[in-house]
Amino acid sequence: MFRNPEIALDEMPDTDDVQWQELDPAYKRLRRLQNSIGILAVAAPIATVTALANFPLLTAAMLWAGWLVFAAFLLVWPGISLPKRGFVLRDKDILFRKGVVWRSITAIPFNRIQHVETSSTPFDRKFDLATLKLFTAGGSSGDLKIDGLNAATAEQLRIFILEKAGASIENA
Amino acid sequence: MITKNAWQSFAPLFAFMVAYKGDLVSKLILGGGALALVVATGSVLSWLFFRYQIRGDSILIRSGVIKKKQIDIKFDRIQGVNTAQNPVYRVLGLVTVSFDTAGSSGSEGNLPVVPREFANTLRENIGAQKTERTDDTQPAKVSKALLKLDWRDMIRIGVADRRALIIVAFIGPLMERVGENSEQVIQDVLLSVNVDSHQLDVGTGALLVAGVVVVAVLLLVTFSIAAAFLRYHNFELFLDGRTLRSHGGLLTRHEHSMDLEKIQTIRLQQGVVQSWLRRHKMTARQAISGRKQRSQKMFTIPVVTAEQADTLRSLFLAPEAGRLSQEPGSDLFRPVSRYYLRSRILFAGLVPAAIMTAVLVNEAGIVGLVALTWLPLVALIAWRNWKRAGYLHDDNEIVRRSGLLGYRTVGLLFRKVQRVTITQSRYQRRKNLASLRMHMASGSVRVPYIEHEKAKQLRDYILYKVESNQQAWH
Structure with a gap:
């Protein structure tokens, strides 16, 4: 017998009172480290140019001031943006949020996941971190990337999600 | 495929042509002969090495003379079977078959030349396989005609073709220049036959330019109407069970099919010209795999009225949905x-x-x-x-x-x-x-x-x- 009971919209499970899991705090340090390498890499050409080209003092000062602002931003930004990121694992889906100015929350039901991938760069491994990628159908726009997870957490998540995805396919 | 092979063998040919000393005519004859030979050999070779085989639930295609290629496509991964038939093939009763699959982005299966009946049985086989898999209580397959486009619709498609507008936008300024030049030319001609050039005032010149532009636009519209006839002449839409099928085309006949279950989104588009004509373009999109070939995974119905579109969509999405109207003018939005x-x-x-x-x-x-x-x-x-x-x-x-x-x-x-x-x-x-x-x-x-x-x-x-x-x- 086919039944189609009506569901009231306000009885639906909502996502307001969920416990957001934060990323590994080591990720903040890693991002700061990576950014400082970038800052130094930019400083080198500025130093050579100002030394060789014999700029007036004001121009050189402005260049360095710009560099300082840039450096300060890159060092402070991970502290602002990374705490805004987080994920929630629920029984039937995973939620991921991010963004400071433009905030977004993405939800992927497990029964739409095609495959799961974990990866880690040499930097990541140094800090015991990993990136988890979830692929759904629909080309390259259909991926969710969660970086800065603890390596063990990422592996657990991978296995858990794969199991869930597999179970939903078997039930179908 | 055959032409591609031929192109690859062009390089030594050109080198030879440059090296060969002789007058132009013999050069051309020799070159043409060699080219024909290469193309013919290439075709025969790739024909000799092309093999396909239908198995229980999949089709195996083997091709390639030097670089071998083998594709195995499972029937249940095939989203649609498309055929095209150019005039030569039509006389010989042959078609080109290509498959839409979900998954691989680049290489989709392709059977360059097969008999028409074979393509039909193949399509039926694939359809049957799916029906078996999804539902046993499917009603007997009835082919139901849904839509038929006539010559008026071809004109509507041609007039509303956006590509023509883009061309006008690009060559519009160019046309003006041509207009100016022709004005000059006409003035010269008139002068040479001793007519007082003062008669040719600004108004006449503007009229001339406008005339040239109008002629150009008319030509473009004619071209796009002709293109519409070529592509969609006698366009017909059927529903075979749960499979949507269309065919049409003047010289080369295109036939498309798509499972209703595969539809991801249904799109109704109406440009400015189409809104004057009160017509829409309807497309049903399937899952894409890569960024490429987006257009191939669409089922297009080039011109429909809003009522037709709503009837079609309720048919496509039945029984679970399809009660909403996609007519853009609807005040329910x-x-x-x-x-x-x-x-x-x-x-x-x-x-x-x-x-x-x-x-x-x-x-x-x-x-x-x-x-x-x-x-x-x-x-x-x-x-x-x-x-x-x-x-x-x-x-x-x-x-x-x-x-x-x-x-x-x-x-x-x-x-x-x-x-x-x-x-x-x-x-x-x-x-x-x-x-x-x-x-x-x-x-x-x-x-x-x-x-x-x-x-x-x-x-x-x-x-x-x-x-x-x-x-x-x-």
Whole structure:
């Protein structure tokens, strides 16, 4: 017998009172480290140019001031943006949020996941971190990337999600 | 494939041609002969090495003379079977078959030349396989004619073809120049036959230019109408059980088929010209794999009226959905928030205009005020977009409307959604608004600037629909 009971919209499970899991705090340090390498890499050409080209003092000062602002931003930004990121694992889906100015929350039901991938760069491994990628159908726009997870957490998540995805396919 | 092989063997041929000493005619004859020989040999070779085999539930295609290639396509992965038949093939009763599959991005299966009956049995086999797999209680297959386009529709397609407009936009200025030149030429001619050139005043010149432009536009329209005849002549649409099938074309006959279950989104588009004609273009999109070949995974119905479109969509989405109307003029569409308009004017209009004006006035003086025209332009576009934006939904499906000059409506089933994202900018947070993006296997659909509560409700409902549903999304 086919039944189609009506569901009231306000009885639906909502996502307001969920416990957001934060990323590994080591990720903040890693991002700061990576950014400082970038800052130094930019400083080198500025130093050579100002030394060789014999700029007036004001121009050189402005260049360095710009560099300082840039450096300060890159060092402070991970502290602002990374705490805004987080994920929630629920029984039937995973939620991921991010963004400071433009905030977004993405939800992927497990029964739409095609495959799961974990990866880690040499930097990541140094800090015991990993990136988890979830692929759904629909080309390259259909991926969710969660970086800065603890390596063990990422592996657990991978296995858990794969199991869930597999179970939903078997039930179908 | 055959031509590609031939092209690869061109290089030594050219080298030989350059090296060979002789007069031009013998060179050409020799070159032509060699080319024909190479093409013929190439064709025969690739024909000799082309093998295909139908197995229980898959088709195996082997090809390649030097570089061997082997593709094994499972029937249940095939989303659609398309055939094309050019005039020569039609006389010989042959067709070219190609398969749409979900998965591989580049190499899809392709049978260059097979008998027509074979293609039909193949299509039936694949269809039968699927019916067996999905449902045993399927009613007997009935081929039902849904739509037939006549010559008037061909003219509508041709006139509404956007490509023609783009060409006009590009060569419009060019045409003017040609007009000016021809004016000069005519003046010269008139002078040479001793007619007083003062008769040819400005009015006549303008008339001449206008005439040239009108002729050019007429020519273009004629071309696109001819193209419409070539592509869609005698276009017919059928429903075989749960498989949609169309065929049409004047010289080369194209035949497309697609399973109704594979439809991800249904799109109804109406450009300016189409809105004068009260017609729409309808496309049903399947899952895409790569960025390439997006157009191939679409089932296109080039011209329909709004009523036809709604009948068709309710048929496509039956029995679970299809009660909504995708007619853009429908007053059931709920508008998106007015703040959509305000934020566009503020952030894309006012702020850049102010900065540009400040910079330009500083640099170029009073002329810099020209930059202020940016604001009304952005405001106008934003207002059009806002007027056209809208959405409507029921328990199973949602339709979103958008557009600038024309209209576009996209309909989708909640249960086929892959992921949902809610995005809020700072401005939206202050106004308690959000944008909802539904990612489908065929691309994403965004509903901008709706109340945050509504967006969350829809998101939670979509998740419920997807997670409680056991049916395949593809």
